[in-house]
Amino acid sequence: MLASVEARPSFKRLPRAVREQQMLDAAVRVFSRRGFHEASMDEIAVEAGISKPMVYAYLGSKDDLFRACVNREGTRLLESIVAAVGDDLPADEQLWRGLRGFFGFVGAHREGWAVLYRQAKSRQPFADDLASLRARIVEVVAGMLRKAVTQEGKTDAKDQDLTASAYALVGAAESIADWLADHPEADPDHSAARLMNFTWLGARQLLQGELWQPSSA
Amino acid sequence: MLASVEARPSFKRLPRAVREQQMLDAAVRVFSRRGFHEASMDEIAVEAGISKPMVYAYLGSKDDLFRACVNREGTRLLESIVAAVGDDLPADEQLWRGLRGFFGFVGAHREGWAVLYRQAKSRQPFADDLASLRARIVEVVAGMLRKAVTQEGKTDAKDQDLTASAYALVGAAESIADWLADHPEADPDHSAARLMNFTWLGARQLLQGELWQPSSA
Incomplete structure (x- = not known):
């Protein structure tokens, strides 16, 4: 028994x-x-x-508890992105999976995102926690970019450029996630595809009517 | 006299x-x-x-005064971007000028940005002001994208896709600006060029070693 x-x-x-x-x-x-x-x-x-x-x-205290919640949810989010990104896949596939992992997480926890993220951002002691969590995420993303760049044989990429791209990507994802949290009718995969097109193809290709399509389902 | x-x-x-x-x-x-x-x-x-x-x-009160500061600086920022973007220029030139206007403003007001933006973000009554200022900026950027897209003859672009791109662009710019404010040695034009490459060419072209160059000085 x-x-x-x-x-x-x-x-x-x-x-x-x-x-x-x-x-x-x-x-x-x-x-x-x-x-x-x-x-x-x-x-x-x-x-x-x-x-x-x-x-x-x-x-x-309640403050400690809230902090522990923000840190745990943040760590989970980071884990779910890292787990989604396969190690040996082409760069676009990795980016796509990472974005789907991220927006899937946000879509599945809309209320938690709206409250934890926004409240943490707008209350002083928590804002610092959130900033350091964000710095960890930027580091992880920069590491992924470094790897993708190295796979392409571009060993001359500067760390500061990669870090800046990581900041841009994280900021863009955060901004769209915040929108997603307020739109319960919106499909997280749709948000992921939009940001994929924006960051992978860039505005020039988008203006020319190109669209990125996932090779996997 | x-x-x-x-x-x-x-x-x-x-x-x-x-x-x-x-x-x-x-x-x-x-x-x-x-x-x-x-x-x-x-x-x-x-x-x-x-x-x-x-x-x-x-x-x-001090709260009212701080609020008035945030609103005025935000409005100035928005005006400086709109003024920088020429109406009848090609899309990449417009984007480049807008980004230079933005990062130039942040670079010229690093301390103000660090204090006003971060403090506003992390204090409840001001966080709402900042959110609505941000919504205005997203709207302005979406309008610019709509115009660029129409100039290219792509009249079938969906509003929601343009809004999502505007969110991505604003979030990316905000994220890099926050980094810029902490790095007094960094050149604002360099940040603008990085984000220009990221958003105009996209990751695919960057991985292939392409670089965007301004046609004007």
Whole structure:
């Protein structure tokens, strides 16, 4: 009967890491639903199915908890992009998969994005966290660009140019994601395709009527 | 002797609009130097060469004043871009001039950008102002894209695609501008050229070693 024991675990015996993740899941839901100000630790504790002192003991104040949510969601987002980008694929396919991974994530977490991202951006202590998360994302993207460039045999590309392109790409993606979060009817893949065309082909080709098409489905 | 009278105007006889602009100039300098929190109305009054009650009478509280600064600087930025973009030039030249106008403005006001933009972004009442300013900029850029596309005879371009491209362009420019503000050694024209290459040629051409060159100096 091991399976059924595992299906209904005794709460006490859960490892700390698992329990923390459950609390963060609950906190993300409540922050998304209420916004930072209106979210209460009481509601988060109820949502997580544990006592409020336990939430404080594990994750600290509401500020700490919000911070932990932003960091976890940010890390997940970054992981989902890196996982989507295959290592040995052509550059356009990698870019396309990365963009689909990103917009797919945002599309699947529209409310969380709108609340976590916007609230983090507009509250001082969190804005710094978000800036450093963003810097990590820019670094990862610059590394991907460096790899794509090296694959093409262009070993003379300057790091600062690649970093600037990474900033441009991340800024463009962020800007469209913010739009996507406000448009529940919009298809995330459609946003990915738009940005793919914009960044891969560039305005010149777009003006000439060229369109980029994915080779895979 | 009319010229010398005009060179040393009696403060009392200045029209309200001119006086307001002087106060805003002073406020932008003080906010840039001190940041929002540390800036005092006393210092702003001294900097403007008028009494503190007069500053309050004209522009309201520190919050109101900061807001007025953000709106004025934002409007100036937008005007400087629109002025830079010639109406009857080819699309790439227009884009290049617009980008140079933008990065030139940011490069000339690095401190102001860092303080006004970042502080506005990370403080709730101002974040909304900034969002609506940003929406105006996106609209202006989308209008420029619509025009460029129409000039190329592509009348079938969808508004939503153009809006998405405008979001991408504005987000990319914002992201690089933020980097530029932190790098006093960086040349604004260099940032403009990087983004020009990125958005005009696209990643495919860049990987193939193509570079866009301005036809004008």
